[in-house]
């Protein structure tokens with residue numbers, strides 16, 4: 001099948017819809033990013049997370065300027081990125097509805113005073129490293145201070161829908177072996 005390529009005309013509504021559809025073909029995981037904002041724990045669902053650098057260890061994500069949570073995350077010196085498992089869709093739903101949706105969730109505070117969620121596939125604690133203009137978003141680059149991870153299947157987001165993927169046993173075994181060898 002031949003795919004006809006579309007040219008993105010800036011602005012017209014349809015074109016933006018199609019731009020979203022094209023970007024939605026990129027399946028991502030789901031993260032919850034957390035920080036304290038004037039003493040109140042805050043969280044946001046983000047799929048803009050990406051790894052950037054190994055040395056130094058850097059990751060990025062981008063909050064939208066229109067979000068009521070934008071100022072909290074732009075000013076937070078420390079924050080934590082949680083990669084959700086396919087058993088944690090309820091956490092994604094909770095933070096989609098409210099920034100302070102910690103009630104009823106298993107959470108505590110890390111040594112940098114950041115609210116952290118338990119039982120995620122991975123947790124990456126960061127401090128602010130750099131910020132770059134990103135149109136209607138800002139690109140936040142975090143320096144990784146601590147991370148942890150566990151075996152499990154990720155929550156996947158693609159074309160506006162959530163789904164699961166089944167990992168092969170080999171892939172899970174490899175992750176467990178990596179963790180065990182690092183512990184020796």
Ligand SMILES: Cc1cc2nc3c(=O)[nH]c(=O)nc-3n(C[C@H](O)[C@H](O)[C@H](O)COP(=O)(O)O)c2cc1C
Pocket residue numbers: 030044045046047048049061062063064065066067068069070095096097099157
């Ligand atoms: C799957 C998914 C991915 C999202 N990714 C981002 C993101 O990367 N950056 C962002 O600013 N908002 C993202 N959002 C939206 C925010 O999580 C949140 O819903 C939005 O900020 C709500 O607006 P408010 O902060 O004004 O309440 C995402 C939402 C969903 C459901």
